[in-house]
Amino acid sequence: MFSKACEYGIRAAIYIGQQSADFGRRVGLKDIASEIGSPEAFTAKVLQQLVRERLVTSVKGPAGGFELTPEQLRTVTLRQIVVAIDGGAMLQGCALGLPQCSARQPCPLHYQFLPIRDQLNEVLGSHTVGELAGKVHDGLGFLKQLS
Amino acid sequence: MFSKACEYGIRAAIYIGQQSADFGRRVGLKDIASEIGSPEAFTAKVLQQLVRERLVTSVKGPAGGFELTPEQLRTVTLRQIVVAIDGGAMLQGCALGLPQCSARQPCPLHYQFLPIRDQLNEVLGSHTVGELAGKVHDGLGFLKQLS
DNA sequence: CCTATGCCGGACAAATTTATCCGGTAATCA
DNA sequence: TGATTACCGGATAAATTTGTCCGGCATAGG
Numbered sequence: 001m002f003s004k005a006c007e008y009g010i011r012a013a014i015y016i017g018q019q020s021a022d023f024g025r026r027v028g029l030k031d032i033a034s035e036i037g038s039p040e041a042f043t044a045k046v047l048q049q050l051v052r053e054r055l056v057t058s059v060k061g062p063a064g065g066f067e068l069t070p071e072q073l074r075t076v077t078l079r080q081i082v083v084a085i086d087g088g089a090m091l092q093g094c095a096l097g098l099p100q101c102s103a104r105q106p107c108p109l110h111y112q113f114l115p116i117r118d119q120l121n122e123v124l125g126s127h128t129v130g131e132l133a134g135k136v137h138d139g140l141g142f143l144k145q146l147s
Numbered sequence: 148m149f150s151k152a153c154e155y156g157i158r159a160a161i162y163i164g165q166q167s168a169d170f171g172r173r174v175g176l177k178d179i180a181s182e183i184g185s186p187e188a189f190t191a192k193v194l195q196q197l198v199r200e201r202l203v204t205s206v207k208g209p210a211g212g213f214e215l216t217p218e219q220l221r222t223v224t225l226r227q228i229v230v231a232i233d234g235g236a237m238l239q240g241c242a243l244g245l246p247q248c249s250a251r252q253p254c255p256l257h258y259q260f261l262p263i264r265d266q267l268n269e270v271l272g273s274h275t276v277g278e279l280a281g282k283v284h285d286g287l288g289f290l291k292q293l294s
Numbered sequence: 295c296c297t298a299t300g301c302c303g304g305a306c307a308a309a310t311t312t313a314t315c316c317g318g319t320a321a322t323c324a
Numbered sequence: 325t326g327a328t329t330a331c332c333g334g335a336t337a338a339a340t341t342t343g344t345c346c347g348g349c350a351t352a353g354g
Contacts, residue, residue, distance in 0.1 A: 001237050004312065007244040014255055028330065042313050048332065061321030062329045078256075090148050097154040100292035108161055108279040108288030109225075112270045116263060123259045132255040141255030145247035151342065175300065189343050195302065208351025209299045 006085040009046045011036040011143050013056060013081055017068045017133035026065030037144045046085060053084045073130030082124055091121055153232040156193045158183040158290050160203060160228055164215045164280035173212030184291045193232060200231045220277030229271055238268055 002010070012032050019027045029047070033040040047066060050056040055076050058066050068076070083091070094101030095113045103110070135141035149157070159179050166174045176194070180187040194213060197203040202223050205213050215223070230238070241248030242260045250257070282288035 001240075001242050002244075004244065007242075010256075011243055030330095039313055041315075044331075045313090045333095051331090058331060059321080060319075060329085060331050062323070064321070064330055066331090093148075095148050095154075096158055096290075097149075097151065098289070098291065101289075105289050105292065106287075107290070108282045109157075109270075109274075110288070112274065116266050116270065119263050119266065123256075123263065127256075127259065135255045140253070141257070142245070142248075142252050143243075143254070144245065145252065177300095186343055188345075191301075192303095192343090198301090205301060206351080207299085207301045207349075208353095210352070211300055211350090213301090 002082065002090075003086050005042070005046050006082055008036065008038040008043050009050060009081055009085045010078060011038065012043055012047060012066075013050065013068070013076075013129050014132045014136060014141075015143055016056060016066045017073055017129040018136045020068040021073055021130060021133050022137050026059060026063070026067045028065040032066065035143065049084055050081065053080070055080055055084060068129060068133075073133065074128060076129045077125050078127050078129070078132070079121065079124035081129070091117065091124070149229065149237075150233050152189070152193050153229055155183065155185040155190050156197060156228055156232045157225060158185065159190055159194060159213075160197065160215070160223075160276050161279045161283060161288075162290055163203060163213045164220055164276040165283045167215040168220055168277060168280050169284055173206060173210070173214045175212040179213065182290065196231055197228065200227070202227055202231060215276060215280075220280070221275060223276045224272055225274050225276065225279070226268065226271035228276070238264065238271070 015032055015036050016027055019025055027035075029040055029044050032038075032047075033043050036043075047056060047058070051058045051066075055072065056066055057069055057072065058064070079091070094107055095109050096107045098107050101107045101110060132141065136143060162179055162182050163174055166172055174182075176187055176191055179185075179194075180190050183190075194203060194205070198205045198213075202219065203213055204216055204219065205211070226238070241254055242256050243254045245254050248254045248257055279288065283290060
């Protein structure tokens with residue numbers, strides 16, 4: 001469905017969001033990677049992408065780390081994260097990979113996939129990172145297995 | 148969404164199906180690759196997988212090639228093709244890649260993605276290759292751009 | 295039986311994705 | 325100012341996916 005990079009990016013963003021919202025504290029890379037079960041250096045690359053797109057905030061130096069501002073918690077959607085990392089192909093392109101697929105010249109699956117794609121866009125676009133962080137806070141969502 | 152291999156596999160299967168259903172004729176690799184716009188040798192690998200799974204039939208020698216039997220046209224679903232090539236991860240696994248994701252321990256997106264995954268399974272499982280080949284025959288679906 | 299056709303199968307190569315390493319730089323604090 | 329912390333960025337490597345090549349094998353037709 002999503003690339004590994006994107007999976008890590010989403011999980012990291014939600015974890016950062018949860019820590020920002022619940023404790024107002026920044027989290028370091030080591031902490032993030034250990035909490036979401038991802039390779040540290042690779043996660044750093046992914047987070048850099050999100051920082052460049054202003055979807056996550058980073059602060060260098062002692063007591064630094066990653067955080068989500070209140071505005072980011074409120075406005076950044078999952079869709080923005082997915083697009084920043086994986087691009088829009090999965091959210092727009094043809095299911096069979098045809099470059100010219102459209103209503104005028106649809107692939108045999110075109111109309112069958114329209115509602116699926118719509119729903120995917122709806123789900124990704126209508127949930128903010130802050131909202132999902134809330135689920136984790138409430139124990140309604142997990143980012144790694146219970147030990 | 149799907150891997151390249153899977154895209155080629157689906158397109159090839161539909162094309163083979165259309166030729167089998169409409170003209171009762173086998174099609175060679177060269178023909179298939181040219182008609183669906185895919186690399187020939189790579190398409191061969193993908194088709195071999197489908198033949199091994201008995202989703203497509205192949206015949207060697209002169210006048211040989213690939214075909215879909217009437218039974219295959221009637222019973223082989225898109226879902227079987229996708230599973231044969233890409234495996235079931237996209238149709239079953241967690242959207243965030245968590246190995247332990249389940250109702251007991253859901254990821255923050257678990258319930259949001261359930262309907263999407265259900266619909267995907269529904270669409271893939273309820274359309275046979277023969278049905279989609281019919282669309283192509285009726286001019287309601289295309290496998291490559293008009294020139 | 296011989297030959298041509300066309301799929302099968304393994305080895306190989308290129309491209310992309312995933313993952314690691316390390317020096318640089320910014321920020322904090324003494 | 326010096327030292328420590330922690331993200332940044334480029335280079336590199338491993339793994340997977342995508343793509344190619346070629347000899348082998350089965351089949352049809354003469």
